[in-house]
Amino acid sequence: MSHTPDTRSQRLYWPVQMQRNRGVRGLFVVVAAFLALYVYLFPGLFSIGGVSKFAQSWFPLALVSMSQAILMLTGGISLSIGATVSLGAVIAATTMTGPLGVVGGIAAVAVAGLGIGAISGAIVVRLKLPAIVVTLAASFIIGGAALLILPRPGGAIPIWFSDLLAGNTPAALILLIVTALLWKLYLATPLGLSLYASGENPVGAYRGGVPVDRSLIAAYAISGLLAAAAGLFVAAQTGSGDPVIGTAFTLNSIAAAVLGGVGFLGGRGTMRGAIAGSLLLSVMINVMFFLGFPPVAQYVAQGLIIIGAVALPEITGRRGPR
Amino acid sequence: MPAPIIAARDVSKSFFGNPVLRDVSIALVPGRIHALLGENGAGKSTLINLLSGALPSDRGTIEIDGKAVAALTPAAARNAGIAVVQQELSLTSSLSIAENIGLGAYPRRYGFIDYGALARRAKAVCDMVGLDESLSRPVGDLPLGRRQMVEIAKALFREPRVLILDEPTSSLSAHEADTLTRLLVKLREAGTAVLYISHRLNEVMRLCDHVTVLKDGVVTADQSLAGTDADGLVRLMVGRDPGDLFPSWTATPETETIVSVEGFSSGPLKDIDLTIRRGEVLGIGGLVGQGQEDLLLGLYGALPASARRASFDGVPGIPASVPKANALGLAYVPADRKREGLHLIHTIAWNMMLPQFGRARGLSLRNRGKEKALALDLADHLGIKGDLTRQVQALSGGNQQKVALAKWMPSDPSILLLNDPTRGVDVETKREIYILLRRFASEGKAVVLSSSDTPELVHLCDRVAVMREGKLAATLDRDGLSEEAIVAAAMGAEEAAQAA
DSSP states (O other): OTTHHHHHHHHHHHHHHHHHHGGGHHHHHHHHHHHHHHHHHOGGGSSHHHHHHHHHHHHHHHHHHHHHHHHHHTTOOOSOHHHHHHHHHHHHHHHTTSTTHHHHHHHHHHHHHHHHHHHHHHHHHHTTOOHHHHHHHHHHHHHHHHHHHOSSSBOOOOHHHHHHHHSSSTHHHHHHHHHHHHHHHHHTSHHHHHHHHHHHOHHHHHHTTOOHHHHHHHHHHHHHHHHHHHHHHHHHHHTSBOTTTTTTHHHHHHHHHHHTTOOTTSSOOOHHHHHHHHHHHHHHHHHHHHTTOOHHHHHHHHHHHHHHHHHHHHHHHHHTTO | OOOOSEEEEEEEEEETTEEEEEEEEEEEOTTEEEEEEEOTTSSHHHHHHHHTTSSOOSEEEEEETTEEESSOOHHHHHHTTEEEEOSSOOOOTTSBHHHHHHTTSOOEETTEEOHHHHHHHHHHHHHHHTOOSOTTSBGGGSOHHHHHHHHHHHHHHTOOSEEEEESTTTTOOHHHHHHHHHHHHHHHHTTOEEEEEOSOHHHHHHHOSEEEEEETTEEEEEEESTTOOHHHHHHHHOOOOOTTOSOOOOOOOSOOEEEEEEEEEETTEEEEEEEEETTOEEEEESSTTSSHHHHHHHHTTSSOOBOSEEEETTEESOOSSHHHHHHTTEEEEOSOIIIIIOOTTSBHHHHHHHHHHTTSOTTOOOOHHHHHHHHHHHHHHHTOOSOTTSBGGGSOHHHHHHHHHHTTGGGOOSEEEEESTTTTOOHHHHHHHHHHHHHHHHTTOEEEEEOSOHHHHHHHOSEEEEEETTEEEEEEOGGGOOHHHHHHHHHTHHHHHHHO
């Protein structure tokens, strides 16, 4: 009898997970198709080197997409992700060769990310301000701080550390898998799962005894941590810190999360969807490069695909019930 | 009689100086199903909010297990075993049934949600309420009635000593309502105290042991239900003194029909036959949310509607859009004037001219002089005082409502549809609006007045159509018009009498 809870647990936990896949199955098919096309165009992908290089180009986008998806699950949106990436890169590049060392540098980046997220979250939640305004203001403050620390590209990342993360190793892929698993563990805690209730129906959740404020602020902190970590990785890739390197990530993170089926109203969407959305964007850019599209055409195609992804469920959904 | 688990003693509550509850006492006793009855706005929801700690009371005490609680919080109420099934659903649609049921009280193991224990305990409460759906299904997939059952299961998950149900059956099928009835009887045997709010008198008569009736925030009855009849309960709920709020008027003699619909359906409305005559004020009554707004919007072309036969001022068919309805002489004044009726940050004059903009020809320029004259004339006509270049939001609720009415006057509508026009309006303005409505009627226009205020229907209308669950429950003529008759029709007292 002692193992009964475990089998029951599987009977509830895994079916719940399967149900969450429903909304993203179509996306998985599209991602698989693009991946197949990519492999066809570039058979070199099937090698340690090929996988490593691709994972490295994808990893930072995957992290910021998760960061954005978490914020969108709270019912908000973040415009400060790009600036946080820049700040993470700058902090990593100025600390790791100094007295703090690599471990101290990683800790500094993590503390900065968590702190930025927690403070923005507390402002949004406690003062009941719109997330878009608070994170817009935060993007100026954080971006300014990055420029104060490092007015022009510079600093350095120890070469062995750059090689470990962004050399000829699949470290990025492994880190991404670990990050996704950690998120799964977080969602298996009461506080983690409460994010869905707090984001979709805060009044109902509060009446039901959910610590709404705490779950939202925790989500902001995790979101900040992920964005800063993406900055650290970008610094390791380039070997130095650039105070404006993250700018493009803000809009790309929104694009990936939207492609991944994360809704704007809070509580709708999954992290696996956001990760798949970021994968689709990365593969698409690579595929179009191999097909010889000029970079400008890539932007246009990216925009069309995002509109298509958002409009498709609307169109099919409208045809359904009536 | 056993001691009450929770009791309110002489509690009072006001909102913005407006008393909602006055010296109300109620005691919830284990093993008893206690009904709470009252009309719209009698103070039922406020009383529930006081008992569950969602609102503090102004005066009086709340006692739990005989001990007065200084300031009851939602957390303290939950810990004391008080669970509320609210009317607005509190569920998260992307989470599964089990995750919703346990939300806020998840069983844990090593800091994680213990899905094994959750599955076991959620299954137990689902069995109690007759939910046989897979526990892993997202709640967003379920129809409204099943969601309500999940809501009830969620309350039971915490094994409450006091269960408060706010109109639990309004979205349930007959089968689900039966299951709920059996469940409540079982809970009563197990010694749970149940507070049951319902607008269905037959349910209350069948199920409950004791009743508290609220009228205008005052308890008018606190008695055993044994030996009470449905009509007696209705009498306890109604009977406000109208005073001299209503203007005197003479009923218009039988006149020609201007609108007639047969088999009208729109949204939740099914198969409604209705005629509207020139020169009358036709009241639309009933409890809140029985389809009154859908009826008005359907007639106005703002919601898709169909009818077997329809005629508007001699033109067959239902207007297919708002401009077409306007062209037929229909005008609509919405209930939520802040959101639907007015553009708050624009000036009074701009708001009054708005319907005219649509009919301006092409790109011809506005004639400011003419507009100004018209606006002044309207303001004078309706008694809107002061500078017309102020923003509408600077006006009081009553004067805003007058602007919402005024904007339709230049188009000279022949059919005026009004959705609760006096809600949140001060007494003096109410009287002015009443005089205005009767004047429209005497000019040969047809006025349709949907109202949640029963005295208004009785004292102002030539006829009243009472709606219940998307159907016309009764149409009352001047002779048969009384508050008792309207409330009885709205709550299905006839059915209750037949069932008894």
